Amino acid sequence: MPGTETSAEPAAHPITPSRKVPKPKTAVERKARLERILAELDHLFPQATCALHHRNAWELLVATILSAQCTDERVNKVTPELFKKYRTIKDLANASQDELANDIRSTGFFNNKSRSLIGAARKILEAYDGRVPQTMEELLTVPGAARKTANVVLGTAYGIASGIVVDTHVQRVSQRLDLTKHSDPAKIEQDLMKTLPQDRWILFSHQVIHFGRQICIARKPRCGSCPLDPLCYAKDKSLA
Numbered sequence: 001m002p003g004t005e006t007s008a009e010p011a012a013h014p015i016t017p018s019r020k021v022p023k024p025k026t027a028v029e030r031k032a033r034l035e036r037i038l039a040e041l042d043h044l045f046p047q048a049t050c051a052l053h054h055r056n057a058w059e060l061l062v063a064t065i066l067s068a069q070c071t072d073e074r075v076n077k078v079t080p081e082l083f084k085k086y087r088t089i090k091d092l093a094n095a096s097q098d099e100l101a102n103d104i105r106s107t108g109f110f111n112n113k114s115r116s117l118i119g120a121a122r123k124i125l126e127a128y129d130g131r132v133p134q135t136m137e138e139l140l141t142v143p144g145a146a147r148k149t150a151n152v153v154l155g156t157a158y159g160i161a162s163g164i165v166v167d168t169h170v171q172r173v174s175q176r177l178d179l180t181k182h183s184d185p186a187k188i189e190q191d192l193m194k195t196l197p198q199d200r201w202i203l204f205s206h207q208v209i210h211f212g213r214q215i216c217i218a219r220k221p222r223c224g225s226c227p228l229d230p231l232c233y234a235k236d237k238s239l240a
């Protein structure tokens with residue numbers, strides 16, 4: 001998968017207990033801490049990008065819809081055959097829903113996803129002249145494309161920083177790093193958009209998704225290999 005490699009396996013080190021990590025108290029301290037976090041993410045994942053294989057915005061939209069409640073690896077196994085069978089947006093718009101559901105069965109939630117894919121193809125053909133729209137407002141009219149999906153497509157396919165992708169990894173890591181106090185993805189995204197410079201929004205999402213998959217994992221985060229350990233006062237740091 002492109003962009004998933006770390007520059008090097010981070011060295012193991014003793015873990016700093018949360019209570020011994022100073023919390024930033026002023027705006028200047030918060031800014032300095034954020035800059036250190038971003039620098040470490042740059043060092044870990046300098047080339048981070050979307051792990052979903054795609055050749056254009058339409059394929060990325062399809063892959064992102066399929067990735068709901070499914071791993072990117074599984075989606076990447078399904079999409080090559082899918083795009084061979086349905087070569088154009090029109091092909092998918094005219095697909096039999098039962099047949100399409102069967103084609104994408106292994107990604108889970110295949111009835112909903114097949115309905116969304118056919119609906120998305122029809123909407124893009126009818127309303128957008130067969131081109132995946134390039135604005136958040138328009139993308140949100142496409143079946144299956146909520147804000148997270150729209151951010152993936154706009155950021156990765158078009159390089160448009162419309163917002164920040166908040167998936168389960170970005171949600172968890174942002175909370176652990178105290179970049180947000182919220183648990184609702186929409187509110188987390190607002191907090192991150194206020195905190196991060198806009199030219200970091202796209203890269204930050206990709207970096208944190210990889211960081212959350214490889215190091216700051218949900219259960220027993222690998223704090224002993226995490227370069228952010230000296231900055232992290234998360235309550236659920238793993239001391240093992």
Ligand code: SF4
Pocket residue numbers: 176177215216217221222223226227228229232233234236237238
């Ligand atoms: S792995 Fe996560 S919880 Fe552990 S130190 Fe790093 S950022 Fe904090």
